[in-house]
Amino acid sequence: xxxxxxxxxxxxxxxxxxxxxxxxxxxxxxxxxxxxxxxxxxxxxxxxxxxxxxxxxxxxxxxxxxxxxxxxxxxxxxxxxxxxxxxxxxxxxxxxxxxxxxxxxxxxxxxxxxxxxxxxxxxxxxxxxxxxxxxxxxxxxxxxxxxxxxxxxxxxxxxxxxxxxxxxxxxxxxxxxxxxxxxxxxxxxxxxxxxxxxxxxxxxxxxxxxxxxxxxxxxxxxxxxxxxxxxxxxxxxxxxxxxxxxxxxxxxxxxxxxxxxxxxxxxxxxxxxxxxxxxxxxxxxxxxxxxxxxxxxxxxxxxxxxxxxxxxxxxxxxxxxxxxxxxxxxxxxxxxxxxxxxxxxxxxxxxxxxxxxxxxxxxxxxxxxxxxxxxxxxxxxxxxxxxxxxxxxxxxxxxxxxxxxxxxxxxxxxxxxxxxxxxxxxxxxxxxxxxxxxxxxxxxxxxxxxxxxxxxxxxxxxxxxxxxxxxxxxxxxxxxxxxxxxxxxxxxxxxxxxxxxxxxxxxxxxxxxxxxxxxxxxxxxxxxxxxxxxxxxxxxxxxxxxxxxxxxxxxxxxxxxxxxxxxxxxxxxxxxxxxxxxxxxxxxxxxxxxxxxxxxxxxxxxxxxxxxxxxxxxxxxxxxxxxxxxxxxxxxxxxxxxxxxxxxxxxxxxxxxxxxxxxxxxxxxxxxxxxxxxxxxxxxxxxxxxxxxxxxxxxxxxxxxxxxxxxxx
Amino acid sequence: xxxxxxxxxxxxxxxxxxxxxxxxxxxxxxxxxxxxxxxxxxxxxxxxxxxxxxxxxxxxxxxxxxxxxxxxxxxxxxxxxxxxxxxxxxxxxxxxxxxxxxxxxxxxxxxxxxxxxxxxxxxxxxxxxxxxxxxxxxxxxxxxxxxxxxxxxxxxxxxxxxxxxxxxxxx
Numbered sequence: 001x002x003x004x005x006x007x008x009x010x011x012x013x014x015x016x017x018x019x020x021x022x023x024x025x026x027x028x029x030x031x032x033x034x035x036x037x038x039x040x041x042x043x044x045x046x047x048x049x050x051x052x053x054x055x056x057x058x059x060x061x062x063x064x065x066x067x068x069x070x071x072x073x074x075x076x077x078x079x080x081x082x083x084x085x086x087x088x089x090x091x092x093x094x095x096x097x098x099x100x101x102x103x104x105x106x107x108x109x110x111x112x113x114x115x116x117x118x119x120x121x122x123x124x125x126x127x128x129x130x131x132x133x134x135x136x137x138x139x140x141x142x143x144x145x146x147x148x149x150x151x152x153x154x155x156x157x158x159x160x161x162x163x164x165x166x167x168x169x170x171x172x173x174x175x176x177x178x179x180x181x182x183x184x185x186x187x188x189x190x191x192x193x194x195x196x197x198x199x200x201x202x203x204x205x206x207x208x209x210x211x212x213x214x215x216x217x218x219x220x221x222x223x224x225x226x227x228x229x230x231x232x233x234x235x236x237x238x239x240x241x242x243x244x245x246x247x248x249x250x251x252x253x254x255x256x257x258x259x260x261x262x263x264x265x266x267x268x269x270x271x272x273x274x275x276x277x278x279x280x281x282x283x284x285x286x287x288x289x290x291x292x293x294x295x296x297x298x299x300x301x302x303x304x305x306x307x308x309x310x311x312x313x314x315x316x317x318x319x320x321x322x323x324x325x326x327x328x329x330x331x332x333x334x335x336x337x338x339x340x341x342x343x344x345x346x347x348x349x350x351x352x353x354x355x356x357x358x359x360x361x362x363x364x365x366x367x368x369x370x371x372x373x374x375x376x377x378x379x380x381x382x383x384x385x386x387x388x389x390x391x392x393x394x395x396x397x398x399x400x401x402x403x404x405x406x407x408x409x410x411x412x413x414x415x416x417x418x419x420x421x422x423x424x425x426x427x428x429x430x431x432x433x434x435x436x437x438x439x440x441x442x443x444x445x446x447x448x449x450x451x452x453x454x455x456x457x458x459x460x461x462x463x464x465x466x467x468x469x470x471x472x473x474x475x476x477x478x479x480x481x482x483x484x485x486x487x488x489x490x491x492x493x494x495x496x497x498x499x500x501x502x503x504x505x506x507x508x509x510x511x512x513x514x515x516x517x518x519x520x521x522x523x524x525x526x527x528x529x530x531x532x533x534x535x536x537x538x539x540x541x542x543x544x545x546x547x548x549x550x551x552x553x554x555x556x557x558x559x560x561x562x563x564x565x566x567x568x569x570x571x572x573x574x575x576x577x578x579x580x581x582x583x584x585x586x587x588x589x590x591x592x593x594x595x596x597x598x599x600x601x602x603x604x605x606x607x608x609x610x611x612x613x614x615x616x617x618x619x620x621x622x623x624x625x626x627x628x629x630x631x632x633x634x635x636x637x638x639x640x641x642x643x644x645x646x647x648x649x650x651x652x653x654x655x656x657x658x659x660x661x662x663x664x665x666x667x668x669x670x671x672x673x674x675x676x677x678x679x680x681x682x683x684x685x686x687x688x689x690x691x692x693x694x695x696x697x698x699x700x701x702x703x704x705x706x707x708x709x710x711x712x713x
Numbered sequence: 714x715x716x717x718x719x720x721x722x723x724x725x726x727x728x729x730x731x732x733x734x735x736x737x738x739x740x741x742x743x744x745x746x747x748x749x750x751x752x753x754x755x756x757x758x759x760x761x762x763x764x765x766x767x768x769x770x771x772x773x774x775x776x777x778x779x780x781x782x783x784x785x786x787x788x789x790x791x792x793x794x795x796x797x798x799x800x801x802x803x804x805x806x807x808x809x810x811x812x813x814x815x816x817x818x819x820x821x822x823x824x825x826x827x828x829x830x831x832x833x834x835x836x837x838x839x840x841x842x843x844x845x846x847x848x849x850x851x852x853x854x855x856x857x858x859x860x861x862x863x864x865x866x867x868x869x870x871x872x873x874x875x876x877x878x879x880x881x882x883x884x
Contacts, residue, residue: 567869608873610858644871651872654858658851662863665847668840679836683829684771690828691775691821698782706789 052121055080056134058087060125066141069183069204070213077134084137085116088207089123089130092515093439094229095432095504096131097206100179104206109173111166112181112202113139113190120515128513129525131505139201140193144186149255152186156286159250162197163189164291167243168313170202172306175236182211182234184242185218186249209432210234216262218242221274221298223426224266225349226417229436232429237300240309244295247288248278256281270349270413273327274298294318330374336361344371344380348413351405352424359401362408383411383462390458399449407458414462418455421446427456427473430480431501438497438507438543448493451477452484476500488564489545490556497543498550508543519552519582523591523631531593536600540575548578555581569604573639576602580635590629598634599626605638610651614643750791750801754784754811757818775828776821783817 048061058077067074067086071094077085090096098118105115114136123130144152154163167184174181183205192199205213211234216224220241223231257265269277275296279289291312294304308318333340334347337354341347351358361367372381387407391400406420417424423446425433430450437444450456456477460470476499483495498504506516514525522544529535545563548556555578556563562574576598583591599606599622606622609615618637625633671678741748758780761773787804794800804810854862866874 569873608871610861610872612857612859648872651858651862654854654862655864655872658854658862659864661847661850665844665851668844668847672837672840672844677833678840679833680829681769681771682836683832684767684769684774684825686832687825687828688771688774688778691778691824694824695778695782695785699785702786702789706786706793 047124050121050124052077052087052117052119052132052134056085056087056117058121058132058134060123064137067135067137067139067203069188069207072207072213076137079116085134086137087132087134088204089132090207091439092131092505092507093435094208094212095435095501096133096208097182097210097503098131098517099503100206101133103177103179107173107177107179109170111170111200113204115204115206118206120517120521129515131515131517133204133207135204138192139190139203141191142187142203143189143191143197143200144250146187149258150186150249151252151255152250153253154250156251156288158197159247160288163200163250164243164247164288165313166200167202167246168306168309171239171243172310174239175306180210180234180236181205181239183213184239184246185214186246188213189246209429211238214242216266217257218245220300221266221269221345222413222415222417224269225352225419226424226426226429227433230417230423230425230429230433232426232432235300236306237303240295240303240306244292245278247292247295248282248284251284251286251288252282267346267349269298271343271346328375328377328380330370331376332370332374334367334370334374344375344377344412345416348409348411348416351409351412352419355402355405355421358405362405363401380411384408386461387411387458394453399453402449403453403455406455410455410459410462418450418459420450420455423447423450425450427459427477430456430477431497431499431504434493434497435501435504435507438494444493448484451480451493451496454478454481488560489540489542490549490560490563491546492542494542494546495549498546502550504547506543506547508541508547510538510541510544516547519548519555520586520588522548523579523582523588523594526597527591527594527629530597534597536597539579539598539601552582555585569608572602572605576605576631576635576638580632583630584632591631592627592629595626595629595631595634598631599623602634602638609644610647610654614647744796746791746796746798746801747788749798750788750805751784753805754787754814755780757815761818761822772825772829775825776818779821779824780814780818782821783814787814 049057049059051057056077056079058075060075062076064074064076064086067088069088072088072090074086074088077087079085101115101118104112116134116136118131118133120129121132122128123132144150171181171184181202183203188203188205190201190203191197192201205211209229209231211219211223211231212228214228216228218241219226219231220238223234223238265277268280272280275293275298278292278296291304291309294308294312297303304312304318312318328344330342330344333342335341336347336350337357339346339350341350351362368384371377371384375381387410388404391404391407394400394403402421406418409416409419417426417429423433430447434444434447436442437447454477457474460474460477464470480496480499483491483499484493486492486495497507506514506522508516510529511522511525514521514528516522516525526535526539545556545560549560559574559577562570563578565571565574579594579598582588606615606619609618622634622637625637755777758773758777761776762770765771765773787810791801791804851863860866861868861872861874869875
C-alpha cells in the first residue's frame with residue numbers, strides 16, 4: 001500500500017509555500033546578480049495550479065465534489081511521481097484538526113483514507129492562503145451519497161463482513177493510537193474502487209472541528225443539540241455511537257427520516273431515547289440489533305466499549321450493564337408551548353426555543369412546584385435552587401433571566417450543551433465556537449458572558465454526577481474567566497479564543513488573506529503584506545497578541561506590560577522585541593519588507609536619541625540593517641541600553657550647561673542694562689591695588705631716605 | 714522686628730572689632746603725638762570712608778593709601794626726631810605739610826577715578842563678549858541636542874518631549 005514515491009511523514013509540509021516562494025525569489029536574485037542564470041530553471045506552475053511544498057500540485061480548476069467534506073471543497077491534486085490525490089481546502093474559522101495529522105498518517109490500516117501531506121498553500125482562486133490536507137485518491141465512490149435517501153438495505157451478514165468488521169478493527173487501532181475519528185457515517189464510507197464492498201475506506205475527518213461534518217443523527221443526544229462547530233473535542237464513545245447509527249443506516253430498506261425535521265428528530269430522541277427512537281421508526285430485526293442497542297446507548301457509561309464489541313463479534317453474549325438510576329419522569333405533565341412534558345430533559349430541550357416564554361416560565365411558581373412535587377427528584381430540586389442562587393451572584397441585572405434560563409436547562413438536562421442567549425456549545429467547544437463567531441464577524445458579547453459568568457463551572461458541577469471528568473475543565477474556565485476581566489492586549493475574548501482553542505490559526509482581520517499558525521508564520525505573513533501593500537503601521541491587534549500569548553508565551557510575556565503601555569514608544573519597542581525574539585529563536589531568514597515597514601513604524605523610537613548627529617548615524621545604520629531583514633539586529637541597535645544611557649547622561653550634562661550659561665547670560669544682560677556702575681567694583685579693587693603699590697614704594701623710599709641721609713627734611 | 718534685630722547685630726562690633734578698637738585706643742594713648750598727627754593728616758580718608766556708602770569701602774582704600782603715603786614722611790620725621798604733641802601740631806600746622814598730605818590724598822582720588830573708568834569699560838566689553846559667546850554656545854547646544862535642551866519643553870523621564878500624539882488611549 002505504501003508507495004515509495006509517496007511523501008508521507010517526512011515530507012509533511014511544515015513551512016508555508018509563501019516562505020519557499022520567497023526563498024526561491026531570493027536565490028534567483030542572487031543568481032541573477034552573479035550573472036549565473038541557470039538555463040534549466042523549472043518553469044513556474046501555471047495559474048490554475050498551486051503547489052504544496054515542491055512535490056504536490058493542486059489543480060484549482062478541477063473540483064472533486066465527490067470528496068467534498070460538507071462545506072470543505074475537494075480539488076484534484078497530484079504528486080510529482082504522478083500519483084493522483086485530492087486536496088481539501090480548509091477554512092480558518094472552521095479550525096482544522098491539524099495537530100492530529102502526524103498521528104493519522106502513522107496508521108497502517110487500509111480502511112481509512114491515507115493522508116499524504118498537509119500545510120498552508122496559496123490558493124489562487126481566492127488569492128489568499130488556505131490550509132490544505134492532501135489525501136491519496138484511492139477512495140472510489142461513496143457507498144451512500146448524501147443526496148440520496150439514507151438507506152441501503154444491506155444484508156446483515158454482508159454488512160458484518162464488509163463494513164462492521166473493518167470498521168471495528170480500524171476503531172481498535174484508532175483507540176490504541178489515542179485517536180478519535182469523528183467522521184464515521186454512512187456518507188463518509190467509500191467503496192475503494194472495488195466491487196461488492198470488498199475494500200471499504202473511511203473518509204477523512206480532519207478538515208474541520210471535531211465531528212463538524214457529522215449530521216446530528218450520528219451524534220449522542222447532548223451533542224446532537226449542539227451546532228456542529230461548537231461540539232468540541234469528541235470522545236471515543238462518540239465514534240462508537242456513530243458506528244451504531246451507520247450500521248442502522250446501511251441496514252434499513254428505506255429512510256424513515258427523509259421528511260422529518262432535525263429539530264423533531266432530536267425532540268423525539270430526548271423524549272424516548274435514541275435506540276427507542278430508531279426502532280420506533282425503523283422496524284429492523286436480526287442479530288445485529290443487539291450490537292446496535294449496545295452502541296446506541298444514550299448514557300456513554302452504558303454504551304459498549306470496543307472490547308465489548310469485539311467480544312460480541314467473537315460470539316460472547318454480554319450481560320446488560322446495570323443502569324445506575326432510572327430516568328426521571330414527572331407524575332404530572334407540564335403544559336409548555338403546546339407540549340405535555342414529563343421528562344426534565346425534554347423540558348430543557350423545549351426551553352431553548354422561545355427564550356421570552358422560557359424566562360417567564362422558569363420564574364413562575366408553577367414551574368418550581370412542578371419540579372418539587374411532580375418530578376420528586378431531590379437532586380434536581382437542590383440543583384434548581386443552586387441555579388437560582390448562583391444566577392443571582394452577579395446581581396439581578398439585565399442578564400439575570402438569561403443566566404437563570406441557562407442554568408435551569410443545565411439542571412434539567414445534565415451534560416447538555418450550555419445554552420445561553422443565542423449560543424449553544426459544549427464546554428470543550430467554546431473555543432471552536434469563538435473561532436466560528438470571529439471568523440463570521442458575529443457578535444461575541446454572549447460568548448464573553450458565558451465565560452464571564454463561568455456557566456461552565458455550574459455545568460461541570462451538575463455533570464460531575466454523570467461521571468464526567470470536569471476538574472481540568474473547571475480550571476481552564478476559571479483562567480478564562482480571569483482573562484475576561486482584563487481588557488488589555490493578550491486578554492479579553494480574543495485571548496480566550498486562542499486559550500480555549502489552541503489549534504486556531506490567527507483570525508486577525510490584518511491577516512485575512514493568510515493562514516497563520518505559528519509565530520514564524522506571522523512574521524512571514526507580515527513580510528509578504530509589507531511587500532504587497534507597503535504597510536508601515538498596524539502590525540498587531542488584539543488577535544495577534546492573544547495568538548502569540550497562546551502559542552508562544554515566552555516570546556511575548558516579558559514584553560506584555562510595555563506593549564500595553566499608553567506611551568507609544570514603549571509599546572513599539574516591545575513589539576520590536578517580540579518580533580526579534582521570534583525571528584532569532586526560529587533562526588528565520590531575513591525579512592527585508594517587514595523590516596523596512598517596521599523602520600517607518602519605529603520612527604518615534606529612532607527619534608529617541610538626543611544627540612542629533614548620532615540620531616542621523618543611527619537612522620542610516622538602521623536602514624542598512626532593514627535592507628538585510630534582520631529584526632534582532634535592528635532591535636539591538638534601537639534598544640541598545642548602553643548607548644541610550646550614555647546619550648541620556650550627555651544630554652543631562654548639556655541641559656545643565658545650557659541652564660547655567662543661560663543664567664549667566666541673563667545676569668550679564670541684566671547688569672549691562674540696569675547697572676550703570678557695572679565693573680566699578682573691579683575698578684575700585686584695581687585702583688586700591690595700584691594705590692597700595694604706590695604707597696608701599698613711597699614708604700620704602702621715605703624710610704630709605706630717612707636713614708641713609710640722616711633725615712628727609 | 715527682624716530688621717531691627719539685624720540692624721542691632723550689624724551695629725554691634727564683634728569680638729575682634731572690640732579687640733582692635735581697644736588696641737587702637739591704647740596705642741593712641743601710648744603714641745599720643747602720632748595719633749594727633751594722623752587724626753589731622755588722614756582727614757580726607759575719614760571723609761572718603763564716611764562718604765563711601767559701599768559695603769567694601771573700596772573707593773576709600775586708594776584715597777587712604779595715597780593719603781598715608783603723603784603723611785608717612787612727616788610721621789616718620791615726628792617719630793624719629795621729637796615725638797611730642799607740640800611738635801606734631803607744629804608739623805601739621807605748616808601749610809606745605811598739609812598741602813602735600815592732602816594733595817597726595819587727591820592723587821589717590823584721581824587714580825581711583827581714572828582706573829575705575831578704564832576697568833569698568835573693559836569689564837563691559839568683556840561681558841558683552843561673554844554674552845555673545847554664550848549665545849553661540851547655546852545655539853550649538855540646540856543644534857546638537859534639539860530644542861529640548863533649553864528646558865522650555867516638557868520632558869518625560871528619559872528627557873524627550875512629551876507630545877500628545879505619543880500618548881495613545883488604552884487598548
